[in-house]
Amino acid sequence: MMESAEAAQSTGLPVIGPEAITMTLEVNGEHRTLQVEPRTTLAEALRGPLTLTGTKIACNRGACSACTVWLEGVTVCSCMMLALDVGTRRVTTIEGLAKNGELHPVQSAFIEHDALQCGFCTPGMVMSCTALLERVPHPTTADVEEAISGHLCRCGTYPHVIAATLAAAKTRQA
Amino acid sequence: MIMATDATIRDGATRTEKFPSGIVSVGLREVERQVPLDEPPPLAPNAALAVIGKSIPRHNGRAKVTGATLFTVDVSLPGMLHGRIVRATLPHARIRAIDTAAAARHPGVLTVMLVARPDDPASAIVRYIGAPVAAIAAVSAVAAEEAAALIRVDYESLPFVVDLDRARAADAPLVYGASLGPAAEQSEIPFLAGLPVNGNVRGPAMDNRGDTTQGLAQAAIIVEGEFRTEVQTHCCLEPHGIVADWRPDGLTVHMSTQFTAGVRHELAQAFGLPLHRVRVIVDGMGGGFGSKSLLGNYGRIAVGLSRQARAPVRLILDRAEEQMDSGNRPGTWQRLRVGARRDGSLTAISLLSYGTAGITVGAGLGNNAQALYTCPNVESSQYDVFINAGPGCAMRGPGNTPGAWGLEQTIDELAERLAIDPLVLRDRIDASPTRREERRIGAERIGWQRRRPPAADTGPVKRGLGMAQSLWGANVQINSACEVRVMRDGSVEVLSSVQDIGTGITTVLAQVVAEVLGLRPEAITVRIGDTEFPAGPPSHGSRTTASITPPARTAAWRILQTLLRGAAETLHVSAADLIARDGRIVVRDEPGHGIRFEEAAALLRTDRISEVASRSDDYAGFRRRVGDAAVALEDLGGVQFAAVAVDTETGIIRVERVVAVHDCGRPMNPRQIESQVQGGVLMGISYALFENRILDQHTGRMVNANLEQYKLLGSRETPAIDVVVLENYQGQSATDAYGIAEPANIATAPAIGNAVYNAIGVRLRSLPMTPAVVLAALGKIPSRS
Numbered sequence: 001m002m003e004s005a006e007a008a009q010s011t012g013l014p015v016i017g018p019e020a021i022t023m024t025l026e027v028n029g030e031h032r033t034l035q036v037e038p039r040t041t042l043a044e045a046l047r048g049p050l051t052l053t054g055t056k057i058a059c060n061r062g063a064c065s066a067c068t069v070w071l072e073g074v075t076v077c078s079c080m081m082l083a084l085d086v087g088t089r090r091v092t093t094i095e096g097l098a099k100n101g102e103l104h105p106v107q108s109a110f111i112e113h114d115a116l117q118c119g120f121c122t123p124g125m126v127m128s129c130t131a132l133l134e135r136v137p138h139p140t141t142a143d144v145e146e147a148i149s150g151h152l153c154r155c156g157t158y159p160h161v162i163a164a165t166l167a168a169a170k171t172r173q174a
Numbered sequence: 175m176i177m178a179t180d181a182t183i184r185d186g187a188t189r190t191e192k193f194p195s196g197i198v199s200v201g202l203r204e205v206e207r208q209v210p211l212d213e214p215p216p217l218a219p220n221a222a223l224a225v226i227g228k229s230i231p232r233h234n235g236r237a238k239v240t241g242a243t244l245f246t247v248d249v250s251l252p253g254m255l256h257g258r259i260v261r262a263t264l265p266h267a268r269i270r271a272i273d274t275a276a277a278a279r280h281p282g283v284l285t286v287m288l289v290a291r292p293d294d295p296a297s298a299i300v301r302y303i304g305a306p307v308a309a310i311a312a313v314s315a316v317a318a319e320e321a322a323a324l325i326r327v328d329y330e331s332l333p334f335v336v337d338l339d340r341a342r343a344a345d346a347p348l349v350y351g352a353s354l355g356p357a358a359e360q361s362e363i364p365f366l367a368g369l370p371v372n373g374n375v376r377g378p379a380m381d382n383r384g385d386t387t388q389g390l391a392q393a394a395i396i397v398e399g400e401f402r403t404e405v406q407t408h409c410c411l412e413p414h415g416i417v418a419d420w421r422p423d424g425l426t427v428h429m430s431t432q433f434t435a436g437v438r439h440e441l442a443q444a445f446g447l448p449l450h451r452v453r454v455i456v457d458g459m460g461g462g463f464g465s466k467s468l469l470g471n472y473g474r475i476a477v478g479l480s481r482q483a484r485a486p487v488r489l490i491l492d493r494a495e496e497q498m499d500s501g502n503r504p505g506t507w508q509r510l511r512v513g514a515r516r517d518g519s520l521t522a523i524s525l526l527s528y529g530t531a532g533i534t535v536g537a538g539l540g541n542n543a544q545a546l547y548t549c550p551n552v553e554s555s556q557y558d559v560f561i562n563a564g565p566g567c568a569m570r571g572p573g574n575t576p577g578a579w580g581l582e583q584t585i586d587e588l589a590e591r592l593a594i595d596p597l598v599l600r601d602r603i604d605a606s607p608t609r610r611e612e613r614r615i616g617a618e619r620i621g622w623q624r625r626r627p628p629a630a631d632t633g634p635v636k637r638g639l640g641m642a643q644s645l646w647g648a649n650v651q652i653n654s655a656c657e658v659r660v661m662r663d664g665s666v667e668v669l670s671s672v673q674d675i676g677t678g679i680t681t682v683l684a685q686v687v688a689e690v691l692g693l694r695p696e697a698i699t700v701r702i703g704d705t706e707f708p709a710g711p712p713s714h715g716s717r718t719t720a721s722i723t724p725p726a727r728t729a730a731w732r733i734l735q736t737l738l739r740g741a742a743e744t745l746h747v748s749a750a751d752l753i754a755r756d757g758r759i760v761v762r763d764e765p766g767h768g769i770r771f772e773e774a775a776a777l778l779r780t781d782r783i784s785e786v787a788s789r790s791d792d793y794a795g796f797r798r799r800v801g802d803a804a805v806a807l808e809d810l811g812g813v814q815f816a817a818v819a820v821d822t823e824t825g826i827i828r829v830e831r832v833v834a835v836h837d838c839g840r841p842m843n844p845r846q847i848e849s850q851v852q853g854g855v856l857m858g859i860s861y862a863l864f865e866n867r868i869l870d871q872h873t874g875r876m877v878n879a880n881l882e883q884y885k886l887l888g889s890r891e892t893p894a895i896d897v898v899v900l901e902n903y904q905g906q907s908a909t910d911a912y913g914i915a916e917p918a919n920i921a922t923a924p925a926i927g928n929a930v931y932n933a934i935g936v937r938l939r940s941l942p943m944t945p946a947v948v949l950a951a952l953g954k955i956p957s958r959s
Binding site: 037039047051052053054055056057058059060061063064066093094095097098103107110111112113114116117118119120121122123126144145146148149150151152153154155156157158159160161162 | 229231232234235236237238239240241242243244245247248250316408409410411412413458459460461463492493675676677678845846848849850852853854855856857880881882886888889890892894895
């Protein structure tokens with residue numbers, strides 16, 4: 001702690017931790033207050049104190065994208081950032097996609113095209129495919145492949161994920 | 175050959191029924207079977223059915239796309255502790271002492287447990303990096319990790335070997351017995367099965383018929399080749415994990431498992447509990463592929479921690495632990511010699527193999543060489559080689575997947591040497607009518623007639639076509655039961671301990687029951703993955719659908735008889751004249767006359783009726799049965815075609831298209847089957863081109879124990895995949911359905927290998943076919959080996 005105190009003096013920045021601190025996150029449109037140690041990742045904070053277990057941890061180092069959430073609408077690996085670093089940015093998780101029980105078109109298309117098997121990578125896949133449609137309303141197959149290129153799926157759902165996302169884009173245009 | 179047992183020798187009376195039989199695209203005929211009196215009449219071909227054979231969306235799809243599905247890693251119990259395993263840091267060592275004092279003093283730690291015991295000579299030896307040494311339960315995952323780092327293990331390092339070839343040498347360090355007396359040494363080696371052990375080499379397991387020496391002498395042509403396959407890890411996205419809750423009145427575990435009922439048995443035995451005091455539950459299950467079939471060391475450790483700490487314990491492996499100690503597909507070296515006459519007929523097949531499953535056995539090559547082709551003289555000698563690496567285990571098409579890599583390339587080479595098209599050669603030497611039809615369909619789809627001689631392209635990117643075949647036994651679990659319940663309000667439940675590991679059995683069970691009761695599949699509540707329900711089959715060996723759908727149909731059919739009797743009284747007709755259709759019970763010849771299903775249910779004498787049915791033998795008998803496991807008369811086939819482009823400047827192979835033609839008896843849900851076949855093909859491409867567990871020879875450490883350096887196929891390496899599934903009726907059970915998952919994986923790598931040969935004119939014999947391997951084979955860079 002001495003070192004930290006010295007560091008604080010030299011940088012003028014406040015020292016927090018290692019004990020738990022209180023923070024507020026805006027998740028799925030709600031302000032949620034939680035107590036976590038500063039070393040807690042966003043993925044751990046979502047799954048633990050916020051009990052939003054739809055976000056999955058599979059590799060815990062940014063190699064598989066199972067933990068993908070949106071930060072201000074942009075996809076991030078939530079295992080690769082600290083909850084503390086989110087600040088005031090809006091977090092959207094898989095639980096926040098459906099509105100009043102109505103599925104996002106990508107979610108419906110995933111069901112219709114059987115774009116899931118075991119379902120463990122599915123929340124992350126859905127977050128990336130929905131984000132793609134926000135960014136690129138008329139994506140090509142290559143666009144979808146690129147959007148999910150960081151995602152690993154051991155069941156091999158990629159062909160149906162691509163078909164579902166392209167179909168969802170069409171549904172939205174209609 | 176095939177010994178059909180007479181169905182009438184089983185308990186209970188039977189009746190004669192006529193079943194549709196054959197492949198629909200070839201033509202159906204009728205076959206007579208003896209059917210137990212308490213089982214339903216034959217099911218019509220899919221075209222005549224309302225729900226079965228249709229692409230019904232997954233029952234649990236909504237829960238999965240909204241993140242609502244509860245996987246084992248998501249289970250949280252009140253007062254739950256977090257477990258952590260301390261693992262060996264040396265590949266071979268004797269543990270002199272373990273100092274747990276500092277860990278025990280950590281404020282978050284509740285209990286510390288030794289897994290390796292320094293005072294016990296057998297238990298004190300660790301044989302691979304990652305082997306469990308001790309375990310901790312603490313108030314948080316972070317506390318458990320901190321405390322684990324405080325445990326000090328005093329090792330005496332022992333010589334080790336992590337390479338298959340080096341381990342076979344006479345002077346290789348011994349994985350077993352280096353530090354033990356000869357007597358103890360024997361007992362330390364797992365699964366001897368009566369086979370001799372020489373140094374690190376156990377075997378051979380032999381399977382011979384005829385006389386191969388004579389067969390080779392009769393051959394006009396002998397093709398010989400050596401092949402290698404690498405170790406592949408399962409890489410389930412959901413790590414292996416368990417939440418164990420030991421209580422005075424019994425044990426409950428939530429576990430990501432492929433076999434709830436089997437884990438219950440293991441737990442009961444390991445902890446001396448009666449079966450009814452052990453409950454195993456799984457809801458969402460994030461992938462297994464063979465590695466989650468057993469309790470595992472982590473499962474035993476978690477339960478031990480829970481018992482010791484008197485609290486629920488959650489133990490989830492991290493990714494490095496997954497890669498080092500959750501199973502893997504063994505690596506192999508194989509030498510094949512195949513002799514044939516000029517017309518292609520085989521005179522001899524000789525297979526010699528050395529495989530390694532690390533510290534355990536099971537690295538054989540399955541039964542392709544023995545059973546795929548007609549050949550009077552076959553010899554196979556298969557050896558297991560111990561190395562200081564984590565134990566292998568079954569992985570999607572175990573044995574046959576690495577085995578097909580060698581055999582199907584050798585047959586391809588034979589065809590070329592004989593100047594016979596590979597499909598024509600197989601028409602001559604493969605007796606399976608199913609695969610014959612699969613070859614015909616696949617050839618048409620891929621455009622086989624466009625296939626050119628090897629290395630026909632003149633530019634740097636060379637394209638080619640290849641094909642290969644799958645062989646897999648149609649497995650059935652006899653110990654499979656299912657309950658169907660109907661409530662007075664018309665609600666219907668189907669219950670079994672069978673688990674849905676992503677294959678879609680939840681939906682298929684709903685389809686089966688809905689078909690019988692004339693309801694929509696959405697109206698059926700499926701409650702599975704809990705040993706409180708009748709014991710279901712494991713989800714491995716491609717046996718789930720074959721094992722659990724017949725009892726589901728039988729139970730639903732018996733329920734229906736009760737409902738029909740009640741309705742018959744109300745409608746003043748005979749129950750025999752009633753059918754269930756479109757949510758109603760109606761008179762067969764007068765569909766306007768009837769009552770709603772709910773009205774029929776309201777006539778029940780009690781609030782709920784229930785029927786439990788179990789899997790009977792296949793109606794024409796099994797090929798063989800050992801304990802709960804049986805193998806159907808007809809094997810599962812599958813033929814795959816691959817189109818590849820090889821960049822001879824970069825060495826990169828792109829698989830451009832795969833056509834996969836498969837059979838699984840009666841297809842229950844075509845889209846789900848398509849998903850599974852795509853998955854098998856993609857795992858096969860990944861095996862062919864990318865995956866490789868790399869162990870450092872100097873430290874024994876896995877250098878790519880993660881998901882970024884252990885390379886897996888992703889979306890950009892995914893080709894167009896055409897899936898065709900035959901309807902292949904055999905009249906063998908109440909549903910006539912079999913499995914698909916494993917055959918879909920077996921043929922892929924050799925189909926790509928044969929396509930690569932067709933593209934570049936050089937045969938690649940080692941997996942994975944990385945750019946370096948391709949360039950070395952083309953003589954553009956020096957070979958590494």
